[in-house]
Every structure is written in structure tokens, then in C-alpha cells.
Amino acid sequence: MITPQVAVAMDWGGTWIRTAVINRQGDILWQAREPNPQNGTKEQYLAHAEQLLATAIEHAGGPVAGIGAAVAGPVEPTTGTFYQPPNLKVLDGVSFNALWEDKFSLPVWVGNDANLAAMGEFYFGAGKQSAEQGQPVKSLFYVTVSTGVGGGAVDNGRLFLGANGLTAEIGHTIVNPSGDALNCECGSRGCLETAASGTSIARIAKIRLAASEFPDSVLAGLEPDNVDSEAVFDAAQRHDPLAVSILDGVVSALAIGLTNVVHLFNPDMIVLGGGVTVGLVKLDLLTAIKNQILGRAMSELHKEFQLTSAALGDSVGLVGAAALVWQQLDKAQE
Amino acid sequence: MITPQVAVAMDWGGTWIRTAVINRQGDILWQAREPNPQNGTKEQYLAHAEQLLATAIEHAGGPVAGIGAAVAGPVEPTTGTFYQPPNLKVLDGVSFNALWEDKFSLPVWVGNDANLAAMGEFYFGAGKQSAEQGQPVKSLFYVTVSTGVGGGAVDNGRLFLGANGLTAEIGHTIVNPSGDALNCECGSRGCLETAASGTSIARIAKIRLAASEFPDSVLAGLEPDNVDSEAVFDAAQRHDPLAVSILDGVVSALAIGLTNVVHLFNPDMIVLGGGVTVGLVKLDLLTAIKNQILGRAMSELHKEFQLTSAALGDSVGLVGAAALVWQQLDKAQE
Numbered sequence: 001m002i003t004p005q006v007a008v009a010m011d012w013g014g015t016w017i018r019t020a021v022i023n024r025q026g027d028i029l030w031q032a033r034e035p036n037p038q039n040g041t042k043e044q045y046l047a048h049a050e051q052l053l054a055t056a057i058e059h060a061g062g063p064v065a066g067i068g069a070a071v072a073g074p075v076e077p078t079t080g081t082f083y084q085p086p087n088l089k090v091l092d093g094v095s096f097n098a099l100w101e102d103k104f105s106l107p108v109w110v111g112n113d114a115n116l117a118a119m120g121e122f123y124f125g126a127g128k129q130s131a132e133q134g135q136p137v138k139s140l141f142y143v144t145v146s147t148g149v150g151g152g153a154v155d156n157g158r159l160f161l162g163a164n165g166l167t168a169e170i171g172h173t174i175v176n177p178s179g180d181a182l183n184c185e186c187g188s189r190g191c192l193e194t195a196a197s198g199t200s201i202a203r204i205a206k207i208r209l210a211a212s213e214f215p216d217s218v219l220a221g222l223e224p225d226n227v228d229s230e231a232v233f234d235a236a237q238r239h240d241p242l243a244v245s246i247l248d249g250v251v252s253a254l255a256i257g258l259t260n261v262v263h264l265f266n267p268d269m270i271v272l273g274g275g276v277t278v279g280l281v282k283l284d285l286l287t288a289i290k291n292q293i294l295g296r297a298m299s300e301l302h303k304e305f306q307l308t309s310a311a312l313g314d315s316v317g318l319v320g321a322a323a324l325v326w327q328q329l330d331k332a333q334e
Numbered sequence: 335m336i337t338p339q340v341a342v343a344m345d346w347g348g349t350w351i352r353t354a355v356i357n358r359q360g361d362i363l364w365q366a367r368e369p370n371p372q373n374g375t376k377e378q379y380l381a382h383a384e385q386l387l388a389t390a391i392e393h394a395g396g397p398v399a400g401i402g403a404a405v406a407g408p409v410e411p412t413t414g415t416f417y418q419p420p421n422l423k424v425l426d427g428v429s430f431n432a433l434w435e436d437k438f439s440l441p442v443w444v445g446n447d448a449n450l451a452a453m454g455e456f457y458f459g460a461g462k463q464s465a466e467q468g469q470p471v472k473s474l475f476y477v478t479v480s481t482g483v484g485g486g487a488v489d490n491g492r493l494f495l496g497a498n499g500l501t502a503e504i505g506h507t508i509v510n511p512s513g514d515a516l517n518c519e520c521g522s523r524g525c526l527e528t529a530a531s532g533t534s535i536a537r538i539a540k541i542r543l544a545a546s547e548f549p550d551s552v553l554a555g556l557e558p559d560n561v562d563s564e565a566v567f568d569a570a571q572r573h574d575p576l577a578v579s580i581l582d583g584v585v586s587a588l589a590i591g592l593t594n595v596v597h598l599f600n601p602d603m604i605v606l607g608g609g610v611t612v613g614l615v616k617l618d619l620l621t622a623i624k625n626q627i628l629g630r631a632m633s634e635l636h637k638e639f640q641l642t643s644a645a646l647g648d649s650v651g652l653v654g655a656a657a658l659v660w661q662q663l664d665k666a667q668e
Contacts, residue, residue: 074633074635083633083635084633084634138496138497139496139497153598155494155495155496156495160489160494160599161489161600162472162473162489162599162600162601162602163472163473163600163601163602163638163639164600164602164635164636164638165600166600166633166635166636167598167599167600168598169597169598169600169632169636170597170598172597172632173593173594173597173598174509174590174593174594174630175508175511176511177509177510177511177586177590178512186632186633187630187632188593188629188630188631188632189630191632252511256508256511259507259508259522260507260508260594260598261598263503263504263506263507264487264501264502264503264504264507264594264595264598264599265494265496265501265598266495266496266497266498266499266500266501266503267496267497268496268497268498295522296508296522296523297522298503298506298520298521298522298525299408299417299418299500299520300418301408301417301498301500302498302500302503304497304498305497
């Protein structure tokens with residue numbers, strides 16, 4: 001039997017649910033985006049998602065190879081069971097694979113959104129671009145630096161999933177073990193997320209403004225509500241000393257977290273995504289991060305990695321979900 | 335063809351070279367140990383190793399399934415090329431696989447000794463014991479805390495190798511990013527190895543004695559040459575306050591490094607080996623390490639891991655090398 005050449009992909013976040021039809025090359029042939037039902041029950045959420053999947057299947061215009069879904073939260077890889085998703089709490093305990101395989105008579109694979117973003121970048125983003133330039137990637141580590149900080153790891157084309165699929169949580173690795181470390185949402189202290197996320201950049205700015213450091217900073221003249229990560233990046237672009245100092249801290253924290261990743265995962269490509277990364281790229285700070293990692297790397301072979309920003313934008317979850325479908329089908333045929 | 339039921343294993347360290355005949359169950363049926371040639375050339379080292387392999391093959395008493403070798407240093411996994419081994423410098427650049435496959439007409443697999451120790455514990459040590467008690471292990475992270483600190487990761491039965499086989503180097507993850515961190519042999523500062531290895535325990539003891547902390551400590555009464563990690567463990571067993579304080583630091587450092595491992599690898603088993611671990615176990619400090627990790631873990635599923643000491647002793651490298659042979663042969667037959 002010839003495998004159909006399109007997959008249906010879903011990216012289910014806390015606010016939006018996106019669906020798409022995607023081919024073997026990672027091209028999005030059709031897509032849609034809708035908000036989750038407001039204050040909906042589990043049944044309403046699921047009915048809505050199934051309706052969107054059905055619509056996507058219709059738009060495939062022929063046989064569909066399978067369904068891939070990226071979901072915002074921890075997910076058990078073999079059953080696709082959602083586990084205490086912080087932004088989709090009503091879906092706790094739902095096992096997507098059995099549910100949708102039954103409903104649509106198609107194979108279903110579900111993964112955490114940051115893990116699948118790593119798959120998307122490996123097969124259809126920065127990893128593909130590198131391969132086209134004659135430098136195929138063996139092991140890719142993806143980090144999203146956004147409201148929070150998450151990650152995903154792909155090793156030789158496969159997701160690295162550990163015991164429960166909860167790998168690559170670089171946002172909760174410790175970059176500041178000292179007594180003055182900031183508390184993290186996760187209950188711990190000194191996590192990378194407290195030093196580099198968009199939320200943390202705003203929080204650090206407010207703490208340092210309250211301490212009256214750099215009273216001449218343009219940030220000191222803003223309404224507290226307007227002191228967000230974008231304001232810090234804007235001020236840094238105009239060489240504001242407080243903003244520059246805050247971003248120096250972000251760079252150091254990311255370099256420490258990524259040095260640990262380099263020594264533990266030995267990747268040949270690190271891809272940074274998310275809104276904070278966009279700001280770092282504008283200020284050419286990825287070079288500073290890479291130089292700090294190189295200064296700490298233990299061997300020449302550990303230094304052989306590319307550090308690059310994400311090639312795929314908002315659609316990275318959808319494309320990664322499709323990449324999971326193709327990789328799983330190819331694996332089954334090996 | 336029926337696969338022969340014995341493998342020849344080698345564990346090649348900086349001082350000793352060990353060989354063994356090992357069966358499918360991980361039992362050592364025969365073994366030998368010899369020192370490396372003193373100040374030998376590359377050719378002398380290789381001739382010596384080949385002679386020991388030939389002797390082991392003779393002792394197999396029948397057909398041999400393959401040769402597995404654990405070597406002390408970075409090794410490229412597909413060719414078995416040794417890369418700047420710090421303690422076997424004359425062997426830099428040697429590609430064992432082609433060399434020995436040609437010589438012995440047997441399949442050859444070579445791995446880094448800490449990586450293969452992880453394989454040994456997974457298949458024939460702590461992982462096997464857990465499986466026999468009804469709790470099979472999916473993802474195991476091994477740490478040797480000895481003269482240095484190294485590691486290995488086995489995920490679903492396979493070595494996690496990254497781009498160049500240089501993974502799981504937990505000894506060079508950063509646990510102290512502050513300005514007063516100790517310099518590490520690797521050229522960086524604040525690495526776990528500077529806070530938890532046997533060498534570092536002695537170094538820290540000397541630094542703190544020089545600072546005249548705890549002048550009543552029994553360690554202050556020793557000749558400087560006798561202030562080693564064993565002396566610190568002995569003193570801690572007698573509740574010496576300086577020794578206890580030093581080991582508190584070792585526990586904290588290991589807990590930070592392993593918290594990062596828990597969030598990045600999501601293992602269901604962490605195995606600690608090496609001489610320092612023996613000391614920690616005597617003082618019941620593994621429990622303290624585990625409690626500190628649990629206090630920092632971001633989710634309930636991340637807390638679902640066993641922390642245990644190594645089940646295999648000095649033969650872990652040999653047994654791990656045999657485990658690699660069986661796993662690779664089984665993979666080829668899948």
C-alpha cells in the first residue's frame with residue numbers, strides 16, 4: 001500500500017487550537033485557527049477539537065497518512081495521555097491516541113509542543129537548512145524562550161523522551177543555586193526560567209527599578225505596567241544601562257543552561273525560538289551566548305555545534321506534529 | 335545461524351587493561367587483568383591489547399558473538415575512533431572497530447567507559463534488579479563519582495550518544511556559577527567535578543584548613559599529604575564538624591547536578607557509582623541527595639525515579655561492554 005502523502009496536524013495551546021494539512025516536505029497546504037471554548041467543559045473542548053480535525057481531514061482532499069498533535073503540557077508518549085497540563089486543566093488524564101484513532105480510523109501520535117517544535121526544526125526548519133548546506137544535523141536541542149522556557153531534544157531523528165516524555169525541561173534547570181535566587185513558578189528557586197523568560201525579564205526590571213539602580217534609566221520613567229520584556233529590549237537597543245545590564249544577565253543565564261546541555265546532550269545544533277529570542281537576535285546577543293558556552297565547553301568536540309534562531313515561526317508546533325507522523329510511519333516501515 | 339552465547343569484553347583504562355568472556359546473562363566466565371606497557375608506544379599498546387583479546391577469544395571455548403570494549407576517554411560511536419583520551423594519549427586517533435574487525439573477523443563495538451557502565455547497570459546491575467522486582471527501568475542515568483565525575487545515559491535500552499558520543503558529562507555541568515567557584519581541570523569553573531570528586535573533596539578540605547575554619551577538626555591534625563577524601567569520610571563518620579560541612583557541600587552539589595539531569599533526561603533510575611559514592615552510602619547520604627532533588631523537581635512525574643548505588647563493582651566496564659555487544663546484535667535482528 002502506498003502511504004498517503006499528507007498528514008493532519010494539530011497544535012493545541014492554552015488559548016488557540018490550530019489545525020493544518022501538511023505534506024511530506026513540511027509544506028502547510030491548508031490551515032485554520034480557532035480559540036478554545038470559553039470556560040468549556042472537557043466534553044466541549046474535545047468535541048470542538050474533533051470537529052476541527054474532521055474539517056482538516058476534509059480539506060486533505062484525499063487519503064490522510066495520520067494525525068499528529070502538539071499539546072501544551074506533559075504527555076505520555078505511547079498512549080498520548082495528557083498529564084496535568086497547566087493551561088488546559090480540563091483535559092487532565094485524557095488519552096488522545098485511543099480516542100481519535102477510534103473516531104477517525106487513522107493512526108494518531110501526540111507529543112508535547114516543545115518536543116514537537118524540536119522535531120519541526122530538525123526535519124523542516126534549521127536542521128533542514130543546515131542539511132541543504134551540506135551539514136546534516138545529528139542531534140538537535142531546541143529551546144523556546146518565551147513567556148516560559150521549555151525545550152525538546154531530537155537525537156538521530158528521534159525524539160528523546162526519557163521515562164515519561166518529560167525531557168529537555170531546560171527552563172527548570174538551576175542556573176543560580178545561591179541564596180538570593182528568585183523563586184520559580186515550579187516551586188524551586190534559581191531555575192533558568194526565573195532568569196531568562198519574558199515574564200522574568202519584566203520581573204527583574206521591576207525589582208531592579210525598586211532598588212533604585214540606574215535612576216536615569218528610561219525604564220524608571222515608565223508606568224510599572226509598561227515595564228515588560230519588550231520595553232527592556234527597546235531600551236537596550238538605545239543602550240540604556242539598566243536594560244543592557246538586565247540582558248547581560250539573560251545572556252549569562254542562557255549560556256550556563258546551554259553549557260550544561262552541551263555537556264549532557266552533545267548536540268551539533270542548538271535552536272532558540274520564542275519571543276525573547278527574537279529580541280536577542282535583534283541585539284546580536286546569540287553570538288555572546290555562543291562565546292560564553294565555548295569558553296566553558298570541556299573539549300573541542302563539544303564546541304562543534306551551531307547555535308541558531310528558529311527557522312519556523314508560529315507554525316513550528318503544527319509542522320513538528322506532521323514531522324512526528326512522517327518519522328513514526330518511516331520507522332514502522334524500516 | 336544461531337548467535338554464539340559468549341562475548342569478549344575489554345575495559346581499557348589509564349593504568350590497567352582488563353579482558354573477559356561474558357555470557358548473555360552478564361556472568362563473567364573468565365577474566366584477566368594486566369598493566370599497560372610502561373611508557374609504551376602506540377604500537378606496543380595495540381599489540382598488547384590484541385594479544386589479550388586473542389587470549390580471551392581462546393578462553394571462550396567456542397564461537398564468540400563479538401567484541402565489546404570500554405575505553406577511558408571520548409570515542410566516536412560508529413568507527414570506535416578514540417579522541418584525545420587524557421589517560422591514554424598515545425592512542426589518540428586510533429579507530430578500533432576497523433582494526434580489530436580485520437584482525438579477529440568478529441564484529442566490534444567500542445564505547446566510552448562511563449557510557450558502557452550505564453549499559454552494564456541497565457542490563458545486568460541495578461536496572462536488572464529493579465526489573466526482577468517488577469519495576470522495569472525505561473531510562474537510566476549513571477554517574478561515577480570517583481577521582482573525576484563522569485556519566486552515561488541509557489534510554490529504552492540504547493545508549494544516548496548525541497552528535498559525537500560525548501554525552502552525559504555531568505562532571506562538567508555548572509553547579510556554582512558565582513565568582514568564587516573553583517577552577518576545573520577542563521578549563522572552566524564551578525563544574526560539578528570541582529565540588530564532588532574525590533580529588534576535589536581533598537582540595538576543598540585543604541582550602542578550608544588553610545582558612546583555619548574549624549581549628550579543632552581532626553583533619554587539622556593530619557599531615558597535609560594525608561588529607562584525602564577517605565580521611566574526610568572517616569572524620570565525618572565521627573561527626574567532625576569540618577568534614578560534615580565538606581560533605582554537606584558534596585551532597586548539595588550532586589543534588590543540583592542531578593536535579594538538572596532529572597529535568598533534562600527524565601530518568602526513572604539514577605545510579606551512582608565510584609569510590610566517593612561508597613563513602614556517601616556508608617554515611618547514608620544518598621537519601622539526603624534524593625530529598626534535595628525531590629524538593630526541586632518541577633512535577634510529580636519528574637519525582638518518579640529511583641536513586642541507588644551501583645550494583646556492579648569494578649567489573650562494570652567489562653559487563654557494560656558485553657551488554658553493548660548483546661544490545662547491538664539484538665538490534666540488528668529486530
